[in-house]
Amino acid sequence: MYLASGIGKRFGGVRALDGARIELRPGSVHALLGENGAGKSTLVKILAGALPPDEGELLLNGAPVRFSTTRDAVRRGVAVVSQEPSLFPDLDVLANLFPACDLRRGGLLLDRKAMARKAGPVLDELELTRPPTTRVGELTLAERQLVEIARALLEDPAVLILDEPTSALQADAAARLLRILAALRSRQVAVAYVSHVLEEVVRLCDEVTVLRDGRNALSAVPMAELTLEKIVRAMVGDRPTAPAARPAPSLDAGTAGLRLRGVHVPGHLDGVDLEARQGEIVGLAGIAGAGQTAVLEVVCGLRIPSAGTLAYPGGGPRPRGLRQAIRAGVAVVPSDRKRLGLMLDKPLWENIAQVRTVALGRTGAWVRAKDLRERAAAATARLRIRASGPDQLAGRLSGGNQQKVVFAKWLEAAPGVVLLDDPTRGVDVAAKAEMHAIVRELAAEGRVVLLTSTDPAELAQVCDRVLVFRKGRVAAELAGERLTDHEILHLAHGANSE
Amino acid sequence: MKRVLGVDEFGVVVVLVVLVVAIGLFHPAFLDRAQLVDVVRQASFVGVLACGMTYLLAMRELDLSVGSTYALSLIAGSMMMRSGVNPWLAAVAAVAVGGVLGLVNGALCNTLGIPSIIATLGTLSVFRGLALALSEGRQVAGLPRDDAFFTVVGGDLLGLPTSIWVLAAVAVALTVVFKATPFGYRVRAIGSNPDAARFSGISIPRVRLQVLVLSGALAGVAGVLTLGFFASGQPTIGQGYELQAIAAAIIGGTPLRGGSGTVWGSVLGTVILGTVASGLVYFGVPINWSLFATGIVILLAVALDALLRRRGSASSREAL
Numbered sequence: 001m002y003l004a005s006g007i008g009k010r011f012g013g014v015r016a017l018d019g020a021r022i023e024l025r026p027g028s029v030h031a032l033l034g035e036n037g038a039g040k041s042t043l044v045k046i047l048a049g050a051l052p053p054d055e056g057e058l059l060l061n062g063a064p065v066r067f068s069t070t071r072d073a074v075r076r077g078v079a080v081v082s083q084e085p086s087l088f089p090d091l092d093v094l095a096n097l098f099p100a101c102d103l104r105r106g107g108l109l110l111d112r113k114a115m116a117r118k119a120g121p122v123l124d125e126l127e128l129t130r131p132p133t134t135r136v137g138e139l140t141l142a143e144r145q146l147v148e149i150a151r152a153l154l155e156d157p158a159v160l161i162l163d164e165p166t167s168a169l170q171a172d173a174a175a176r177l178l179r180i181l182a183a184l185r186s187r188q189v190a191v192a193y194v195s196h197v198l199e200e201v202v203r204l205c206d207e208v209t210v211l212r213d214g215r216n217a218l219s220a221v222p223m224a225e226l227t228l229e230k231i232v233r234a235m236v237g238d239r240p241t242a243p244a245a246r247p248a249p250s251l252d253a254g255t256a257g258l259r260l261r262g263v264h265v266p267g268h269l270d271g272v273d274l275e276a277r278q279g280e281i282v283g284l285a286g287i288a289g290a291g292q293t294a295v296l297e298v299v300c301g302l303r304i305p306s307a308g309t310l311a312y313p314g315g316g317p318r319p320r321g322l323r324q325a326i327r328a329g330v331a332v333v334p335s336d337r338k339r340l341g342l343m344l345d346k347p348l349w350e351n352i353a354q355v356r357t358v359a360l361g362r363t364g365a366w367v368r369a370k371d372l373r374e375r376a377a378a379a380t381a382r383l384r385i386r387a388s389g390p391d392q393l394a395g396r397l398s399g400g401n402q403q404k405v406v407f408a409k410w411l412e413a414a415p416g417v418v419l420l421d422d423p424t425r426g427v428d429v430a431a432k433a434e435m436h437a438i439v440r441e442l443a444a445e446g447r448v449v450l451l452t453s454t455d456p457a458e459l460a461q462v463c464d465r466v467l468v469f470r471k472g473r474v475a476a477e478l479a480g481e482r483l484t485d486h487e488i489l490h491l492a493h494g495a496n497s498e
Numbered sequence: 499m500k501r502v503l504g505v506d507e508f509g510v511v512v513v514l515v516v517l518v519v520a521i522g523l524f525h526p527a528f529l530d531r532a533q534l535v536d537v538v539r540q541a542s543f544v545g546v547l548a549c550g551m552t553y554l555l556a557m558r559e560l561d562l563s564v565g566s567t568y569a570l571s572l573i574a575g576s577m578m579m580r581s582g583v584n585p586w587l588a589a590v591a592a593v594a595v596g597g598v599l600g601l602v603n604g605a606l607c608n609t610l611g612i613p614s615i616i617a618t619l620g621t622l623s624v625f626r627g628l629a630l631a632l633s634e635g636r637q638v639a640g641l642p643r644d645d646a647f648f649t650v651v652g653g654d655l656l657g658l659p660t661s662i663w664v665l666a667a668v669a670v671a672l673t674v675v676f677k678a679t680p681f682g683y684r685v686r687a688i689g690s691n692p693d694a695a696r697f698s699g700i701s702i703p704r705v706r707l708q709v710l711v712l713s714g715a716l717a718g719v720a721g722v723l724t725l726g727f728f729a730s731g732q733p734t735i736g737q738g739y740e741l742q743a744i745a746a747a748i749i750g751g752t753p754l755r756g757g758s759g760t761v762w763g764s765v766l767g768t769v770i771l772g773t774v775a776s777g778l779v780y781f782g783v784p785i786n787w788s789l790f791a792t793g794i795v796i797l798l799a800v801a802l803d804a805l806l807r808r809r810g811s812a813s814s815r816e817a818l
C-alpha cells in the first residue's frame with residue numbers, strides 16, 4: 001500500500017498542491033483526475049521520487065519513505081510512466097528499456113541477448129512491432145509511449161503510476177494497454193492512472209481521486225458510487241463540457257476549397273482524392289499509419305507527392321515545402337508538442353507570437369512586446385491556459401496547458417487551411433469543448449479544417465464529414481446519421497462500407 | 499536603460515569592475531584614463547567579431563573563420579588602397595568582401611548540408627591561405643597614409659578612438675535587431691528549438707545564411723578599423739581571434755546551448771579579456787606564463803558570473 005497525505009508543493013508563487021492525498025491499494029486501479037494544471041503530474045512526480053514535497057508524508061507499506069531519485073523509487077517497487085516522454089532519442093529501444101544497465105555479462109559488458117529475451121514478451125504484449133534495435137528518435141509519439149510503458153512494466157513494480165499513458169495511443173493500442181492493466185490488477189499491483197479520457201476511466205478504474213487547484217475534490221471514491229457526470233462536475237464545476245449542437249455548415253459552393261487529386265506518396269498514400277470546401281471540418285480517421293497523417297503532411301508541404309495534384313483554396317501553386325505552405329496560410333498543429341510545437345525556455349507570449357510575428361513577420365518590422373503580451377493574455381484567458389501570466393515559461397506549464405499554447409499560436413496566424421493533428425491530446429473536458437467551439441468558429445469563418453484524432457468520438461462530434469483511411473486509400477466516407485464513433489472504428493479496422 | 503543593459507549583463511559588469519579595481523590597487527597607473535581607453539581600443543577589433551558570434555551562438559551555430567575573414571578583407575582593402583583606389587571606397591569594398599566570405603560559408607553549409615562549425619573549420623584555412631597568397635606572405639605597405647581615411651578611422655572622434663565609437667554603434671544596432679525585430683527573434687527561436695522553429699515556418703538555412711553574412715561583414719568592419727589604425731596590412735593578423743570572440747561571448751553570458759544571447763555581454767567579455775592581457779603586463783607575468791594566466795582568469799570570470807547568476811535566479815530555480 002502506498003499513501004501520500006497532506007502533500008503540498010509550490011513553484012515560486014504557484015501553489016501546485018495544497019494538502020493533496022492519494023492512497024493506492026494492491027489490486028486496485030486508482031484514477032487520478034482533474035483539469036489541466038490541477039496538480040496531477042506534480043503529485044505523480046512526488047510519488048515517483050522525481051520531486052521532493054514541501055509538506056506532507058509518503059508511507060510505503062506503513063513505513064515513511066523519502067526517495068531522492070526515481071531510481072530510488074524503482075528499487076522500492078514504485079515505477080512510473082511520466083506524461084512527457086523521458087527516453088534517450090539517440091539510443092535504441094533495447095537500451096532505453098534498461099536504463100540502469102543491470103543486465104551484464106561478467107559484471108562488465110551489457111548482455112544485450114538477455115535484455116532482448118527479457119523485453120520480448122512485454123514488447124509482444126504491447127504489440128510494438130518495431131525491432132528493438134530501432135533508434136527511439138525514429139519512433140512515432142505513440143510508439144515512444146509504448147516503449148515508456150514497456151520500461152515501467154519490466155521493472156515488475158508493486159506500484160505502477162501511469163500519467164496519461166494513452167493520450168497518444170490509437171484506440172486499439174489503448175485497448176491493449178487496458179487489458180494489460182486488468183492483468184496487473186489480478187496480480188495485486190497497485191495502479192494509479194491519470195487520464196483525460198473519462199470513458200476509459202469509468203470502464204477501467206476501481207476508485208477515483210479528483211484534484212482541483214491542488215486539493216482533493218474527491219478522495220478514493222469507489223467507481224460504483226460515481227457517474228461520468230459526477231466526476232466531471234468534481235473536476236470542472238459548472239463549466240460547459242460539450243459545445244452547443246453543431247449547426248449545418250454554411251458551405252460556399254462557389255469557391256474552390258482544398259483539393260487533392262490522385263495523390264501518391266510511395267509507401268504512404270495510394271491515389272487519394274479529397275476535397276474540403278471552405279467552411280467544412282473534415283475528419284481523417286484510420287489506424288496508425290493508414291494514411292491520415294500522410295495527407296496532412298502532403299497538404300503542409302512536408303511530403304512531396306510522386307504523382308497527383310494539390311490545390312489550395314483560392315488557387316496558388318503547390319508548396320515546395322513546409323515554409324511555403326505556412327506562408328500560403330496553412331496552419332499545422334502537430335501532435336508532438338514538445339518537439340515540434342514549443343520553445344520550452346521561452347515565455348508564453350513569445351511562443352504564441354512565433355508564427356504570426358516572428359516567422360511570417362506579419363506585424364511589421366518591429367516586435368512590439370507589449371502588444372504581443374496583451375494578445376497572449378487574451379488567448380490565455382480564452383483557452384483557459386493556467387499560467388501566472390504571458391511571461392511564464394512554456395516549459396513550466398502543465399501538459400494540457402502546453403497543448404493549448406500550441407493551438408493558440410496557430411490561431412494567431414489566422415490561417416486559411418487548418419491542419420489539426422490530434423489537437424486535444426491531454427486536454428481536459430472543459431478545455432476540449434472550448435477548443436471544439438473554436439474549431440467550429442474557424443470553419444464558420446470560411447476556413448478549411450482537416451482534423452485527425454486518436455479519439456473517434458471526437459471526430460464524430462466535431463466533423464461534418466469523416467474520411468476513413470485504410471492502407472493509404474480512402475476506404476469510406478461518413479457523414480450525417482452514419483457518422484458515429486462506432487462506425488469509424490469499425491471501418492478503420494477493415495470492415496467494408498456500402 | 500534596462501532594455502539595453504539588462505540584468506543579463508550584471509554579472510559581467512561586476513567581474514570587469516572587480517578586475518579593474520584589483521589591478522588598480524596594485525598599479526594605480528592602470529586607472530589612468532588614457533590607459534583604460536587604450537585597453538578598450540585594443541579590444542574593439544575582437545569586440546566587433548564577438549558581436550556577430552553572439553548571433554551565431556544564439557542559433558546554435560559557430561563561425562570559426564572570422565579571424566581569417568578579418569585578415570582576408572583587411573588584405574583585400576589594403577591592396578586596393580595600395581593600387582590607388584580611394585581608401586573610403588576600398589573600405590566599403592573590404593566590408594563587402596567580408597560579407598561575401600560569409601556568404602561562401604553559408605552556401606557551403608546549406609548546399610552540402612554540413613554544420614557551420616565544420617564548414618568554417620575548412621574556410622578558416624582557405625581564407626587565411628588566400629590572404630597569405632595574395633599578399634605573398636608579406637606586409638602590404640605603402641598606403642596613402644596622409645589620406646583622411648587614416649586620420650579619421652585610425653584617430654579620435656570627440657575624444658575617443660573612432661574604433662570604440664564604431665564598436666558601440668555596432669553593439670547598439672545589433673542589440674536592437676536582436677531584441678526588437680522578427681529577425682532577432684527568429685535567430686533565438688532556432689536556438690531554442692530548431693524543430694519547432696521549422697514547424698512555425700522559419701527557414702533555418704535562410705537565417706543561417708543571413709547570420710553568417712552578418713558575421714563575415716562584421717569581420718570586414720573589424721578589418722577596416724584595423725587597417726585605419728595600422729595603415730598597413732598584415733596577412734597573419736587575427737590568428738586565434740575566432741576563439742577569443744567565442745570566449746568573449748561566453749564570458750559575456752551567451753550560453754552555448756543557444757536560444758538566447760547578449761551582444762553587450764560579448765562586448766564586455768572582450769574588454770575583460772583585454773583587461774586581463776594588460777593586467778598581466780602590469781604585473782610583469784613572464785611572457786611564457788601569460789597564456790596560462792589568461793586561461794585561469796577566464797575560468798574565474800565565468801565561475802563568478804555563474805555564481806552571481808544563480809543567486810539572482812534562486813527563487814525561480816526548478817527542482818527538476
Ligand SMILES: Nc1ncnc2c1ncn2[C@@H]1O[C@H](COP(=O)(O)OP(=O)(O)OP(=O)(O)O)[C@@H](O)[C@H]1O
Pocket residue numbers: 011012014015016034035036037038039040041042043083386387395396397398399400401426428816
Ligand atoms: N516546474 C514548474 N515550475 C513552475 N510551475 C510549475 C512547474 N511544474 C508545474 N507547475 C505548475 O503547477 C501546476 C500543476 O501542474 P501539473 O503539471 O501538476 O498539472 P496537471 O494536473 O498534470 O495538468 P495536465 O492535465 O495539463 O497535465 C500548474 O499550474 C503548472 O503551471
Ligand SMILES: [Mg+2]
Pocket residue numbers: 040041042083163398399400
Ligand atoms: Mg499532467
